[in-house]
Amino acid sequence: MTTLGPHLLGRVAPPDDAHVRAFPLTVPTVSNVEVEIRRPTLSLYDQGQTPRCVGYSISKIMNHYNGYAFDADWLYAECKKVDGFPGEDGTNARAACDVLRREGHWRTIRGVRVKAGPKLAHGIASNRWATSVDAIRSVLATKQPVAIGIDWHEAWFQPQKVTANNAGATPVSEWWLQPIINAGQIAGGHEIGIWAASDRRQAFGLSNTWGTSWPALVWVSYSTVSELLANGGDACAVVDLPTR
Secondary structure, three states: OOOOOHHHOOEOOOOOOHHHHHOEOOOOOOOOOEEEOOOOOOOOOOOOOOOOHHHHHHHHHHHHHHOOEEOHHHHHHHHHHHOOOOOOOOEOHHHHHHHHHHOOEOEEEOOEEOOOOOEHHHOOOEEEEEOOHHHHHHHHHOOOOEEEEEEEEHHHHOOEEEEEOOOOOOOEEEEEOOOHHHOOOEEEEEEEEEEEEEOOOOEEEEEOOOHHHOOOOEEEEHHHHHHHHHOOOEEEEEEEOOOO
16 A cells, blocks of 8 residues: 555535535434445546546446446536636535536546436436434445545545454454544545445445555544534435436
8 A cells, every 4th residue: 555645635625514504314313234335446436646536436426326437537627617616626525416416427438438428317316415424324224325525634544454353253454544633634625435334343434536555445433424524524425316
């Protein structure tokens, strides 16, 4: 695992939380969540040396819903037209959802955009914003991922490797983000997908868009996510897809 730098971030928080207050996610409380969602390959959505985490993490999630690969760079470029920060690197999930509702997404085949252009059928009909750990857990319980935009701390470029005793089974090594109190300064904003939830661990599993230079799945405690949401983070869930 190579050392990563803050140039690989790229979330610019919206200027207000009107989207969260207007469209909160209301879901029933669930219990005993233990789920890990199958994800596209690490190399398919690798943002490389760019600040395009929003385009890549959201496109990765749309891959899950459609079964097709999508052009993350196109989504990022469209976000920059509507996010209110035209001269600033980075964007946010609020802008991405606006694009996906209005324009859909642009499918790729072996890395090349299809000639038909973006299709509304490959976008979303509606989305909502989870404001708590329990709301995110409820989405994951239905085997659907969540995109979360958060402050990213310096130590998280190098997550900790922890040996876990799995209920008497052979010990396994897992990657974890350190608690915020031990994570150093804020390096910037980042958009990342939540693809797993484990009540046994009391943690969510994150899948990044940094290729193979970061572990395939990294755990972050529920309490850390709750703290991040309380400090300017937002968590986006797709609620309805267009009529196919």
